[in-house]
Amino acid sequence: MTTTPEPLKGVPRIEGDTPPTFRGDHNALADWVRDHTGESVATAAALPTADNWIGRTIRVRAENTTWVFMGSALGWRPDLIARLAQPRSNTGVANATPVFLTGSVSGTTGAGGTLNHTFRTPFPNGCSWVGWTRTDGNAGYSPHLQGDPTRTGFSTFWPNSGNTKVGLDYFAIGW
Incomplete structure (x- = not known):
């Protein structure tokens, strides 16, 4: 079988007027698929x-x-x-399945500007990321994650916002 690469994906093609050799042509195509799959x-x-x-x-x-x-x-x-669908490499859990949580946080920060949140349902093993959008309508400083999130929750720090009513909607990824 004479082959030339197909212009878009390199799949072998039979060229010319040569009659096909079914076993040989099939095997050549099977070899190409084997070499280009996975x-x-x-x-x-x-x-x-x-x-x-x-x-x-x-x-x-x-x-x-x-x-x-x-x-x-x-x-x-x-x-x-x-x-995104793969666990972080440092999870320490073989074949961990990602888990996604969403929710809302609202409350009054402590004197130092910290607000803690506990997830409604804890992650089975741990949390690797939390992102959010503010919902409190307050102008001022944006909150920052304080420390690493845990399987049970996270803490936010709101600069210059001690004893202030705040809120946010969050999205968390864990395993």
């Missing part, structure tokens, strides 16, 4: 620079994540959806 490389630096197509995915073992070829102008980029 591809992986050791590091992002080892991603191929040629013969790529938009949407090609390759697993980068050092990062334990999938990268996607976005075209010649953008090159390779981490697959953000796949990355």
Whole structure:
């Protein structure tokens, strides 16, 4: 079988007027699929620079994540959806499943400007990230995460806002 790369994805094609050899042609195609499915490389630096197509995915073992070829102008980029769905590498939990929580916090900060929040339902193992949008309508300083979030909650620090009524809606990611 004579093959040439298909212009968009490198799939082998039978060219010319040669009658097909079903077993040989099938095996050649099967070999190509085997070699191009579930591809992986050791590091992002080892991603191929040629013969790529938009949407090609390759697993980068050092990062334990999938990268996607976005075209010649953008090159390779981490697959953000796949990355979000993976636990952080430092979770210490094998094959941890991500857990997402949302909720609201409102209350009066302490004299030092701290407001603590306990999740309605604790994360099974831990929390790796919390983001929020203010809902209190107060002009002033934006809150900051105080310390690391835990499996049971998080603390916010509101600069120059001691004994002030505050509120926010949050989104938390854990495992």
